[in-house]
Amino acid sequence: MGFLSNLFKKTPKLDPIDLAVLHTDLHSHLIPGIDDGSKSLDESMAMLRKFSELGYKKVITTPHVMSDFYKNNPRIILGGLETVREAIKKEGLAIEIEAAAEYYLDLHFEELIAKKEVLTFGDNHVLFELSFSAEQSRIKEVIFELLSSGYKPILAHVERYPFYFEEYEKIQNYIDRGCLMQLNINSLSGQYGPGVKKMAESLIDKDMIDVIGSDCHHLGHLELLDSVRTNPHLHKIINKPGLLNKEL
Template identity: 40%
Template sequence: MFGFFKKKRIPEFDFSALGVDMHSHILPGIDDGAPTVKESILLIKRLQKLGFQKLIATPHIMADYYRNTPDTINRALDLLREELLKQKIDIPVEAAAEYYLDETFENKINAGNLMTMGKDYILFELSYINYPNNIKDIIQKLNDKGLKPILAHPERYPYLYGSIENFYKIKEYGCYFQLNTISLTGYYGKATQKIAEDLVENMMIDFIGSDMHHLKHADALEKSLFVPALAQLLDDGALQNKLLC
């Protein structure tokens, strides 16, 4: 009998027009992302293949779990850059951070020395369980410091799902939104996918990022290139990733 081979679909576009992936966990051994330099390189090669021309690593900073500092992050960045140079992989990699809005975040803001990207953009995330009652004050404080807050993956906070107005309210506080691209594939479940699609439809997304931790995320990111909502996002021309070049 003759075997039949399914032809692999080829996407009609990639992320080259976007340029920058501004949310990833590709630095080795400092959070729940790439555990080793070898794994970091594998993830970077996949991101390159998908068209990205610059990567901004954003390791977690959490008070009681990932106690990263600019020093620990920059040392991991140096280690990764040395390996990229050694392997002659030509792609710029920078580092910022993904700050968790915990009891120490306000103190970090007051102290300064926050790790930002582009012209003073700062990425932060929320609890997946409880709505932070101080979010308006935190966003205001960041703005008062001349920083531009970006809320990481708003589509992943279930307590916001009740109404699109919950998202509008946070944006009105003076905050940008960053969507995890793979949310549009259903990677985090149908409810998250639906909210992600609603945010795209309502033109509320300012940045998209891979939130790359491991190779399963790379597979999902490749799958996202076949999702109509991503094509819509890229066609609208409203995404601001290129400002981080």
């Protein structure tokens, strides 16, 4: 009976954690109409109201930059940022917003690094992502290029890449080379599947995560995030000393 009860035991839930302790959300798609995130200024404002309700004081939004699909550049991103900021000011919403980007690892990204035309946040941090279909061969070289150019690389949603499931040595190798790791809070909900949830929990347990984020594309993501506040692994990572969110 003891074995069966352990087998089917549900993850214990804690009291909802106050996300105000994070201060800042890193990784979202709030600039309207430029990627697969917010479709309108009204939608952006609805998400920002929810961020504020959850206790966040600041968001660093990160539109996709992908040469073949999302041809965003600083002019487009920062122009959209000003539109959102004006709406925040008009409404009197008590939240700050900055913008950088989520760069897809491709030749265009490497060209931007070489020209030092990369949007950064914090202490010259840069968020980048990989293909979900297969491991890309140049990740080590790109980490080196970023560091050599004075940037501090952060790999987005490391727990979501199937080719890294339980490949902790590979991830540790990137960490040892100077790459920080970002995790999506909603991965702990099972939104992206049980494999991603398990990987997210393991990475937190192994103390391999430096910063967490909503990766919010629409209001539903924030409503789901609200429900994750009772998750013990979220409590664990938020209470981690040195979590980057609190410094951004």
